[in-house]
Amino acid sequence: MRTHRLRLAGVVAAVLVAVTAPTAQAGHRDPTLADLAQRHGRYFGSATDNPELVDEPYKAVLGSEFDQITPGNGMKWYATEPQQGVFDFTKGDEIVDFARAHHQKVRGHTLVWHSQLPGWLTGKEWTADELRAVLKNHIQTEVRHYRGKVFAWDVVNEAFNEDGTWRDTVFYRTLGPGYIADALRWARQADPKVKLYLNDYNIETVGAKSDAYYALAKELKAQGVPLDGIGLQAHLALQYGYPTSLEENLRRFAKLGLDTALTEVDIRMILPATEEKLAQQAQWYADLTDACLAVRRCVGITVWDYTDKYSWIPAFFEGQGAALPWDEQLLPKPAYFAIRDALR
Structure with missing residues (x-):
């Protein structure tokens, strides 16, 4: 792996130049992260969520810097089938419409997950036959609705525990491990062209999970x-160390004939953010980018929203944050310039 020697002074100077530089002359603009990634045959994307889409400065960066979008919540089960058999695609459609208007492709997220399920599903005991019918109907209705509008689906999300055992979910308890094969087959029937992924966190390194x-x-x-692929979420934290076997891990999935993608990238830190921590974070973002570029079948990278302003981290990890390449004022951080450097 090519190692970036990020000289902090240089990065800070670059940040200041970027923040204070006048608008580029008409007709000339710097290449975006998406432009740079496309030169390698990759995409560079961001998650987004419906509440953000009223923030015009935020939308300006979202619509210009990235060529791929993942809806953070708008396609999850609680949003799309709030009552059994009653579907509502309003939130997902809003994000698809935004992406289409900005010539961006969309990753569908997510069809089968143990979390954020509607009460009607979690609140009763199902027979295997009943739940199979519910699961098939949900998957196929949603995949058909977005056929031709999304290029990939996270079909099953977070199916395993940290030790590699099956996660105890309503689907696993009721249907056994075969629910994953069924979910993939049903999704394929509903959209023969879409790429089908399994997606999880803490699978960046070679290990039990x-x-x-x-x-x-x-x-x-x-x-x-x-x-078709394995999605590695890549929610990392400086205090736990960098996943040094990432590239090796991407390679072994590629040898099975699978694509990989870094699907939900953020790199959190214990606050406050210091120059030293931001420099380390920048190095990690560069190293993640290098690892994906080194493996032909790693198709792209998606940050889990691009700005600390809308990061999920502070609400879930007390005292942690500053996880993304743009700060809360939508200004690029050292991580942004490190990613650009890696993509060059």
């Missing part, structure tokens, strides 16, 4: 189950 996905992917491929 990523081994479980490797074994599952191998088994699914052997059975002819449609699976």
Whole structure:
């Protein structure tokens, strides 16, 4: 892996120049992260969410810097099927419409997940036959609705525990591990062209959890189950160390004939953010980018929203934050320039 020696003074100077420089002359603009990624045959994307789409300065960056969008919440089960058999795609559609207006592609997120489920689903005991019918109907209705509008789906999200055992969810308890193969097959029937992914966090390194996905992917491929890729969320934290076997891990999934993507990237820190921590964060963003560029089948990188202004981290990890390449004022941080440098 090419290592960036980020000279902090240089990065800080670059930040100041970017913040204070006059608008580029008419007809000339610096290439965006998306432009730079496209030169490598990759995309560079951001998550977004519906409440943000009233923020015009935010939308200006979202619509110009990225070529891919993931809806943070608008396509999840609670939003799309709030009552059994009653579907509402308003929120997902709003984000798809934004992406289309800005020539961006959309990752669908997510069809099957144990969290953010509607009360009607979690509030009763299902027989296996009942839940299979509910699951199939949800997957196929949503995938058909977005057929031709999304290029990939996170079909099943977070199926394993940290030790590589199956996560105890309503789907696993009621249907057994076969629910994953069924979900993938149903999604493929509903949209033969969309790329189908399994997605999870803490699978960046080679270890028990990523081994479980490797074994599952191998088994699914052997059975002819449609699976196109593995999404590595890459929610990292400076205090836990960099996932040094990331590139090796991306490579072993590629050898199974699978695409990979870094799907929900953020790199949090214990606050306050210091120059030293921001420099380390920048290095990690560069290293993640390098790892993806080094493996041909790593198709792209998505940050989990691009600005600290709308990061989920502070609400979930007390005393932590500053996880994204733009700060709360929508100004680029050292991480942004490190990503640009890596993409060059």
